[in-house]
Amino acid sequence: MSNTEYPRLQFPSIPQDELEETLAQIEMKEYCSVAVLEAAEGVAYPVSFITPRRAGQMLEHAFCYIEAGLIVVPETTLAAMQQAAKLAWEEGFFNNLRPVQIPGEKALP
Numbered sequence: 001m002s003n004t005e006y007p008r009l010q011f012p013s014i015p016q017d018e019l020e021e022t023l024a025q026i027e028m029k030e031y032c033s034v035a036v037l038e039a040a041e042g043v044a045y046p047v048s049f050i051t052p053r054r055a056g057q058m059l060e061h062a063f064c065y066i067e068a069g070l071i072v073v074p075e076t077t078l079a080a081m082q083q084a085a086k087l088a089w090e091e092g093f094f095n096n097l098r099p100v101q102i103p104g105e106k107a108l109p
């Protein structure tokens with residue numbers, strides 16, 4: 001039995017040795033599209049994060065901005081993204097969404 005606490009924010013497409021640098025870039029760009037919320041072992045939901053300022057910049061060049069799993073946060077720090085993802089989980093945001101397979105994990109039933 002695993003003692004891993006769920007849900008947890010993961011970045012499966014980012015090599016571990018590049019994670020710190022990538023998180024710094026995410027914070028600077030105020031946008032993250034490489035995260036998943038792992039709800040249980042192998043069960044995850046893609047999530048993206050954006051700040052209100054960055055969303056405003058995107059809307060300057062488009063009529064609208066649509067992205068599944070998008071969460072608006074005051075800042076794209078790891079702590080803020082983790083807190084927002086946990087809150088979304090607790091509020092039932094993912095209840096009607098289909099999970100995805102995390103790379104390297106067993107296939108979902």
